[in-house]
Amino acid sequence: MNTRVIVFATSFLDELITHPPEEGMGTDILSSLEADTGVRIDYRCERDPAEPLTPAELEGATAVIADLEHYDAGLLGTVGVGAGGTLGLIARYGIGYDSVDVAAATANGVVVSNTPGANARPTAEWAVATILDIAGRRIPHYRTASRGRPKQGPSRLDVTGRTLGVVGTGSIGKHVVELLSGFGMNVLATDPYPDEEWAREHDVTYVSLEELCSRAQFITLHAAVKKQLIGRAELDLMSPTTVLANCARGQLVDEEAAYRAVMDGELWGYGLDEIWTRDDLELDGLNIAVSPHVGSDSDSGKANMQAASARAVSDYVRGGRPESVVNPEVLS
Ligand SMILES: NC(=O)c1ccc[n+]([C@@H]2O[C@H](COP(=O)([O-])OP(=O)(O)OC[C@H]3O[C@@H](n4cnc5c(N)ncnc54)[C@H](O)[C@@H]3O)[C@@H](O)[C@H]2O)c1
Numbered sequence: 001m002n003t004r005v006i007v008f009a010t011s012f013l014d015e016l017i018t019h020p021p022e023e024g025m026g027t028d029i030l031s032s033l034e035a036d037t038g039v040r041i042d043y044r045c046e047r048d049p050a051e052p053l054t055p056a057e058l059e060g061a062t063a064v065i066a067d068l069e070h071y072d073a074g075l076l077g078t079v080g081v082g083a084g085g086t087l088g089l090i091a092r093y094g095i096g097y098d099s100v101d102v103a104a105a106t107a108n109g110v111v112v113s114n115t116p117g118a119n120a121r122p123t124a125e126w127a128v129a130t131i132l133d134i135a136g137r138r139i140p141h142y143r144t145a146s147r148g149r150p151k152q153g154p155s156r157l158d159v160t161g162r163t164l165g166v167v168g169t170g171s172i173g174k175h176v177v178e179l180l181s182g183f184g185m186n187v188l189a190t191d192p193y194p195d196e197e198w199a200r201e202h203d204v205t206y207v208s209l210e211e212l213c214s215r216a217q218f219i220t221l222h223a224a225v226k227k228q229l230i231g232r233a234e235l236d237l238m239s240p241t242t243v244l245a246n247c248a249r250g251q252l253v254d255e256e257a258a259y260r261a262v263m264d265g266e267l268w269g270y271g272l273d274e275i276w277t278r279d280d281l282e283l284d285g286l287n288i289a290v291s292p293h294v295g296s297d298s299d300s301g302k303a304n305m306q307a308a309s310a311r312a313v314s315d316y317v318r319g320g321r322p323e324s325v326v327n328p329e330v331l332s
Pocket of ligand 1: 095096116117119120123167168169170171172173190191192193222223224225229247248249273293294295296297
């Protein structure tokens with residue numbers, strides 16, 4: 001067989017520091033696949049995901065492990081198996097698949113898979129860290145203490161016994177509730193698909209987004225949507241001691257409105273796990289924590305996502321069905 005699998009996911013280059021290698025790593029799964037089937041594994045992890053992909057780069061590829069490079073209709077209409085090309089699987093490393101035109105993939109016979117749950121626990125840990133950092137004003141405290149100055153501004157918020165509001169009770173939202181259970185919080189949640197059984201077991205009350213915004217002191221966003229949920233109207237429902245943490249996606253929050261609310265003392269602080277691109281909105285000194293989308297970037301998160309995406313490729317190349325397929329209609 002002269003086909004190949006291309007690994008674009010940059011994390012396959014990273015050294016895992018603490019994760020025990022005997023747990024079945026992605027590279028091991030791919031090496032076995034290569035040995036068993038003769039398919040060639042091409043590691044192209046150093047490629048910049050921002051660079052547009054060309055059909056020539058994908059020549060002869062039966063599957064890819066995808067980072068954030070784009071797979072648009074034009075490309076898929078050339079390289080997809082249904083269009084006379086070779087590409088049959090885009091295995092996303094991670095849960096999101098915004099970078100893939102799924103309708104075009106389906107139209108051109110390309111299966112799209114992802115790795116739900118593989119990074120839920122580490123992302124939840126990061127959300128909890130973000131909530132605690134904002135509650136404790138760690139960013140402004142760092143600014144003063146690191147410059148040899150004493151504490152400025154108010155003391156931190158207590159967390160114990162307060163009300164937590166979880167927007168989106170999927171894998172990550174549920175882990176956050178479990179991780180924060182030691183703080184004895186009252187937990188409110190909102191989700192268009194409530195999990196009532198889980199809510200009963202964990203003493204969680206589902207309410208509307210509006211009620212959650214007006215009652216919860218700690219609001220954490222874990223909704224898998226591509227639209228804004230928190231704008232001026234929702235911020236107006238919050239209090240000056242509300243903590244807002246967004247370790248889902250930047251677009252869920254009107255960032256300028258959140259920034260101004262923190263600036264004007266109407267919101268305690270905002271935590272965002274995305275790169276801040278608003279040069280016009282100066283963060284220095286504000287209780288706003290930003291991080292470069294590293295929620296899942298722990299050893300176990302990477303190891304799980306590598307293994308899950310490699311398993312999807314292995315299953316597909318061996319004639320099976322990847323575990324989590326985004327467009328199952330392509331297989332029917
Ligand atoms: N920061 C990171 O590194 C990182 C890592 C992994 C995932 N994420 C993001 O976290 C989010 C959640 O991931 P997950 O694995 O828990 O997904 P999931 O699919 O398990 O759960 C998402 C939940 O959001 C709910 N939802 C959809 N629309 C909603 C709405 N309008 N209001 C409230 N809830 C809504 C869904 O019903 C579902 O229960 C995704 O946006 C994902 O892209 C971020």
